[in-house]
Amino acid sequence: MYQTTETGSAYEQEIDLKDLMFAVLYRWRPIILAAVALALLLGGWRAFSVYRNQSTGDAAQKAYEEYERAVQVYEQSQESLQRELDSLMERITEQQEYLEKSVLMNISPYNIWEAENLLFLDSGYRIMPGMTYQDPDYTDTLLRAYRAALTNMSFMSGVAEQTGIGERYLMELVTLTTENRLLSIRVRSGDKETTESIMNELMKGVREAQKELRSSIGEHTISEVSGSCGTLIDLALLDTQKAQNDQLVTLNDRLTAKQDELDNMEEPKAPAASVIGAIKSGIKYAVLGGVLGAFVVVFLVCVVFLMSDKLYLGKGLKERFRIPVLGALPAADRRRKGVDGLLARMEGRAMDDGTGSEGAYDLIAAGIGGSVDASSALLVAGTAPAEEVEETARQLSSKLPDRQVVTGGNLLKNADMLRKLQECGAVVFVEHCGHSTYGNVELELERAAGLKKQVAGFVVFE
Numbered sequence: 001m002y003q004t005t006e007t008g009s010a011y012e013q014e015i016d017l018k019d020l021m022f023a024v025l026y027r028w029r030p031i032i033l034a035a036v037a038l039a040l041l042l043g044g045w046r047a048f049s050v051y052r053n054q055s056t057g058d059a060a061q062k063a064y065e066e067y068e069r070a071v072q073v074y075e076q077s078q079e080s081l082q083r084e085l086d087s088l089m090e091r092i093t094e095q096q097e098y099l100e101k102s103v104l105m106n107i108s109p110y111n112i113w114e115a116e117n118l119l120f121l122d123s124g125y126r127i128m129p130g131m132t133y134q135d136p137d138y139t140d141t142l143l144r145a146y147r148a149a150l151t152n153m154s155f156m157s158g159v160a161e162q163t164g165i166g167e168r169y170l171m172e173l174v175t176l177t178t179e180n181r182l183l184s185i186r187v188r189s190g191d192k193e194t195t196e197s198i199m200n201e202l203m204k205g206v207r208e209a210q211k212e213l214r215s216s217i218g219e220h221t222i223s224e225v226s227g228s229c230g231t232l233i234d235l236a237l238l239d240t241q242k243a244q245n246d247q248l249v250t251l252n253d254r255l256t257a258k259q260d261e262l263d264n265m266e267e268p269k270a271p272a273a274s275v276i277g278a279i280k281s282g283i284k285y286a287v288l289g290g291v292l293g294a295f296v297v298v299f300l301v302c303v304v305f306l307m308s309d310k311l312y313l314g315k316g317l318k319e320r321f322r323i324p325v326l327g328a329l330p331a332a333d334r335r336r337k338g339v340d341g342l343l344a345r346m347e348g349r350a351m352d353d354g355t356g357s358e359g360a361y362d363l364i365a366a367g368i369g370g371s372v373d374a375s376s377a378l379l380v381a382g383t384a385p386a387e388e389v390e391e392t393a394r395q396l397s398s399k400l401p402d403r404q405v406v407t408g409g410n411l412l413k414n415a416d417m418l419r420k421l422q423e424c425g426a427v428v429f430v431e432h433c434g435h436s437t438y439g440n441v442e443l444e445l446e447r448a449a450g451l452k453k454q455v456a457g458f459v460v461f462e
Helices: 018-025 028-055 056-102 141-150 153-163 165-172 190-215 235-264 275-307 315-321 336-346 357-371 386-399 413-422 439-451
Strands: 113-120 174-179 182-189 221-232 325-329 378-381 404-406 426-433 454-461
Touching: 018 275, 028 182, 028 275, 056 113, 056 235, 113 141, 113 190, 141 153, 141 174, 141 182, 141 190, 141 426, 153 165, 153 190, 182 190, 190 221, 315 325, 315 454, 325 357, 357 386, 357 454, 378 386, 378 413, 386 404, 386 426, 413 439
Parallel strands: 325 454, 378 404, 378 426, 426 454
Antiparallel strands: 113 182, 113 221, 174 182
């Protein structure tokens, strides 16, 4: 906290985030250097550690054993999926063939030809009233025997040859039922000729079976009670046909899913070479080290900036002491080029444009001429390097030929300067950013105020 003698007002220092940001950016070289150094150090250490661990016999053996187990599981899963795919392909082929060749699947449910013959079987069995023992009744046995004779494969093969319909598909067209000494034979197909042809073959089978069953089971007669042939509508068949087509779609979907699963299986990779694994791990830690190194330098720069009392920019003098800055000049020890030059231009620092500082000193001299009595001597002093103070005094002396300009030095270190100040009416302080401190400037101002000397302003080398 600084209190001026003229106004008695207090100044409270504030942090300029823009200045802090540029203070960090100007340190881009140490930031990069620290990032690279820590990246190499941390990445190299990690890579060496991983390489050493992977190179030991136990670690390598363990990794290889895990790889072998993974390969075994992969091969078993692959074989299992391949078996499922083969099974699905076989079922799809069979289903497609069935839907193409099945007569039942290609019949229109709205135009079905159906023939039905009802046969009555008489085995001669009679109940004898009053008799304890009755003759055995072979009716049910004979009915089952007729049914078996009409559905056995050898008989159906013969019917299939005669009708040109496969045995598998023929069985779907024939329905046999037995009840109360009656044998019902029902045949369905898509046209009348096929229906009647199948029925005729079945009736031939009944007559042939009658001859064999008379000799093997017993005498009996079987006669046709009724017969019919016509068209009908069966919506239940429509549902059956749809279900069979849906089954084919489901099988194809399952095949696609299994094929995708097989295609997306990733074969386990053999354990990576120790060098490759170490390099990958080292790179990760190198990135982490680079970030950490840059952060450490940025943090230290921020701490130094916040704790430092050194002058950063000329505007800080005006804001703190309420005394005008007559002019800002580029420091001779800071030839900013390249990145530093770009940052300086962005920040608004004084730059050497190659034309010299004549124009800046003209403005400084004009500012002094308008604020300081021309009859009083002017002392040029400050905490800047001596050569800058002397150059400023020389320039002002040439720009103000009618005024006495006295070359001074550091009022805080040289007692002769205080005597020179007593002989002068005003003083111009020359300060150097990064070299002068606010504390020293404050002491200079206090000494000038103690001698009741006018402070014309500051000349700052940036």
